[in-house]
Amino acid sequence: MDANRENIDRYFSKKLSGFQQxxxxxxxxxxxLKLHERKKxxxxxxxxxxxxxxxxxxxxxxxxxxxNNSNDSKHLKGVAQHQPVNTTGRTDSAVGSPSDRxxxxxETVQPAPDGIQPVPEKVTPLTPVPAEKQVxxxxxxxxxxxxxxxxxxxxxxxVTNHATGDNVLLATAVENNGLTPLPVKLVFVPSARVPxxxxxxxxxxxxxxxxxxxxxxxxxNIPAEAEKSADIGRTWSFGTEMAPLYSYRSIQSDKSYxxxxxxxNEYESGVMAYAGGVKIAVTSGKRLTIQSGMYYSRYGQxxxxxxxxxxxxxxxxxxxxxxxxxxxSVINSTGVIKGEITDQTGRKVSLNNQLELNTVAGDAxxxxxxYLNAPSAIKVESEVESNTTxxxxxxxxxxxxxxxxxxxxxxxxxxxxGGLVTNILVGTKIYLDNDAIDAVTDDITTVNYLGxxxxxxxxxxxxxxxFTLEPRFRYYFNPIxxxxxxxxxxxxxxxxxxxxxxx
Amino acid sequence: MSxxxxxxxxxxxxxxxxxxxxxxxxxxELYDMFKVKMYGICLRYAGNRDDAQDILQDGFIKVFExxxxxxxxxxxxxxxxxxxxxxxxxxxRLHYKQVGIDEMKETGNQDDGQIIADIDAAELxxxxxxxxxxxxxxxxxxxxEGYSHxxxxxxxxxxxxxxxxxxxxxxxxxxxxxxxxxxxxVQTY
Numbered sequence: 001m002d003a004n005r006e007n008i009d010r011y012f013s014k015k016l017s018g019f020q021q022x023x024x025x026x027x028x029x030x031x032x033l034k035l036h037e038r039k040k041x042x043x044x045x046x047x048x049x050x051x052x053x054x055x056x057x058x059x060x061x062x063x064x065x066x067x068n069n070s071n072d073s074k075h076l077k078g079v080a081q082h083q084p085v086n087t088t089g090r091t092d093s094a095v096g097s098p099s100d101r102x103x104x105x106x107e108t109v110q111p112a113p114d115g116i117q118p119v120p121e122k123v124t125p126l127t128p129v130p131a132e133k134q135v136x137x138x139x140x141x142x143x144x145x146x147x148x149x150x151x152x153x154x155x156x157x158x159v160t161n162h163a164t165g166d167n168v169l170l171a172t173a174v175e176n177n178g179l180t181p182l183p184v185k186l187v188f189v190p191s192a193r194v195p196x197x198x199x200x201x202x203x204x205x206x207x208x209x210x211x212x213x214x215x216x217x218x219x220x221n222i223p224a225e226a227e228k229s230a231d232i233g234r235t236w237s238f239g240t241e242m243a244p245l246y247s248y249r250s251i252q253s254d255k256s257y258x259x260x261x262x263x264x265n266e267y268e269s270g271v272m273a274y275a276g277g278v279k280i281a282v283t284s285g286k287r288l289t290i291q292s293g294m295y296y297s298r299y300g301q302x303x304x305x306x307x308x309x310x311x312x313x314x315x316x317x318x319x320x321x322x323x324x325x326x327x328x329s330v331i332n333s334t335g336v337i338k339g340e341i342t343d344q345t346g347r348k349v350s351l352n353n354q355l356e357l358n359t360v361a362g363d364a365x366x367x368x369x370x371y372l373n374a375p376s377a378i379k380v381e382s383e384v385e386s387n388t389t390x391x392x393x394x395x396x397x398x399x400x401x402x403x404x405x406x407x408x409x410x411x412x413x414x415x416x417x418g419g420l421v422t423n424i425l426v427g428t429k430i431y432l433d434n435d436a437i438d439a440v441t442d443d444i445t446t447v448n449y450l451g452x453x454x455x456x457x458x459x460x461x462x463x464x465x466x467f468t469l470e471p472r473f474r475y476y477f478n479p480i481x482x483x484x485x486x487x488x489x490x491x492x493x494x495x496x497x498x499x500x501x502x503x
Numbered sequence: 504m505s506x507x508x509x510x511x512x513x514x515x516x517x518x519x520x521x522x523x524x525x526x527x528x529x530x531x532e533l534y535d536m537f538k539v540k541m542y543g544i545c546l547r548y549a550g551n552r553d554d555a556q557d558i559l560q561d562g563f564i565k566v567f568e569x570x571x572x573x574x575x576x577x578x579x580x581x582x583x584x585x586x587x588x589x590x591x592x593x594x595x596r597l598h599y600k601q602v603g604i605d606e607m608k609e610t611g612n613q614d615d616g617q618i619i620a621d622i623d624a625a626e627l628x629x630x631x632x633x634x635x636x637x638x639x640x641x642x643x644x645x646x647x648e649g650y651s652h653x654x655x656x657x658x659x660x661x662x663x664x665x666x667x668x669x670x671x672x673x674x675x676x677x678x679x680x681x682x683x684x685x686x687x688x689v690q691t692y
Contacts, residue, residue: 008674009646012627016647019624020539021546023559028534030560035567256557260598329660336596485561
């Protein structure tokens with residue numbers, strides 16, 4: 001019998017070894033069309049990669065630029081704070097002697113009249129500031145920072161206009177008891193009249209902040225636009241947010257896979273998942289914000305009536321080992337899910353009365369046995385359970401880059417947001433009938449690019465804290481599967497809620 | 504190796520290099536060189552012409568996408584053939600594997616009949632095409648491609664025992680079909 005079986009193998013093999021047939025021409029037409037489409041998709045993917053790269057570079061550039069500006073401002077603030085007497089330019093003589101140029105850390109400055117307090121005893125030694133930086137900062141930013149500083153401190157603050165060499169003295173007035181700072185009182189002192197000591201400040205006229213501002217702006221030749229820009233400023237914020245997500249997928253296919261896709265759609269459905277993480281944002285001007293951060297997210301889908309194949313490797317039959325192993329495989333739209341389960345799961349398998357059992361080790365011989373008559377020592381080879389439920393989740397680390405444009409800039413802000421999210425697969429979770437199993441899905445794309453679109457609300461709740469709420473829709477630009485005939489694009493909808501801390 | 508053979512190999516390699524550079528003319532030339540052989544393979548794995556054409560189409564797209572990986576170290580025909588077989592298996596897994604136990608409902612007598620009929624290759628392909636999906640795939644892989652049961656088990660995610668029993672059933676069914684065909688042709692004449 002075996003000889004005849006091998007004969008039939010040889011017969012078919014011999015007759016079919018050179019079997020050829022000409023396919024219809026339309027096959028090539030389809031191939032050419034698909035190659036063209038894929039070329040376009042590759043170009044699009046390349047575009048997204050370049051866009052993501054450029055976005056990251058741009059974000060880093062903006063952060064670097066703003067960081068530098070911020071450092072410079074702080075630097076000037078430091079200069080302002082620690083120069084109770086002017087130390088630069090041609091006005092040295094006007095405010096103290098040249099020996100005062102680098103004020104020692106523990107130097108005490110004589111108290112000034114009119115409530116103006118001396119510099120505290122311990123002052124950090126000055127770090128020389130490059131002239132060009134001082135020039136850059138001698139603008140609206142410098143003025144505003146100095147004024148802010150004056151508000152916080154109880155000692156005189158001097159900044160220098162390097163273009164003219166003039167000094168500007170900013171100071172806070174303190175009540176007679178010396179404890180409670182009054183609202184800022186700015187004193188403008190042209191260089192020619194800067195006193196050697198603060199004694200003479202008693203004779204100076206105190207001007208209103210509005211007057212001082214007008215004088216300062218004039219002194220620094222600050223153009224109106226720069227003034228406006230300074231008013232607007234830049235704000236950094238840091239926060240956290242998370243969202244419940246409804247996630248599912250769309251499938252794009254050609255007609256030959258339409259039936260397969262219909263079947264997937266019939267049994268598969270979306271699931272609730274979640275996403276959350278930390279965000280950092282910088283707002284430039286009143287309306288535009290760039291936001292990035294790092295998130296963890298879960299996407300997934302549910303499948304009912306999943307046909308799960310349990311393959312039992314009956315080791316005892318083939319190699320004398322009494323232990324057996326089970327593996328499972330399930331097919332869904334994203335591909336073939338493969339995993340291992342053990343005998344201890346206690347899972348009931350829907351058995352057909354007619355099971356195929358191997359009875360002879362290493363022999364191709366097989367027979368049909370009634371399940372009831374099957375000897376218990378013989379292991380079942382393959383079983384299919386057709387009514388399991390499957391939940392499949394993909395876990396990602398996400399790096400978003402979002403642009404937000406504020407439409408309403410009131411106490412209750414409202415904005416549009418959109419951008420690109422780079423999404424890196426870090427794990428998969430598979431549940432069969434709600435039991436987690438150790439399984440993987442074949443051929444899943446690990447780096448993905450998503451488009452994100454949302455409508456954001458922001459409401460300040462306490463000082464620098466603001467509550468944020470943003471319904472957001474996200475869609476995978478690239479397919480996550482590598483199937484030949486169809487492409488799976490997950491998407492999700494979630495309401496992100498969180499807090500921002502402004503600094 | 505004859506000069507003519509060397510020439511053909513050289514020509515083939517030029518076409519492959521063209522495909523590696525995504526040259527559309529080279530792609531068409533490669534398709535023309537292998538389409539009849541590969542379509543023959545596809546027909547063996549598919550149950551019908553439509554499926555065979557889909558496999559051929561998907562297989563060639565894979566060939567063009569993965570052709571960068573061909574390093575000119577082995578025979579190109581073997582490489583492209585493997586891509587086609589893998590495409591057929593992928594399609595089988597996706598479309599038909601879950602019929603599972605249904606495969607076993609198909610019956611056939613295990614006659615010891617002698618193979619004496621000289622049957623046309625296309626007719627044999629038709630007979631293979633009438634097998635159930637899993638039997639057809641296992642028979643192709645074992646009897647015509649030369650894979651072992653262990654390899655088949657890994658490729659189809661089934662056990663070796665299942666592969667063996669599927670092969671056995673496929674052989675029996677084909678034997679019966681061949682015998683019937685032979686008897687019918689004898690009666691006709």
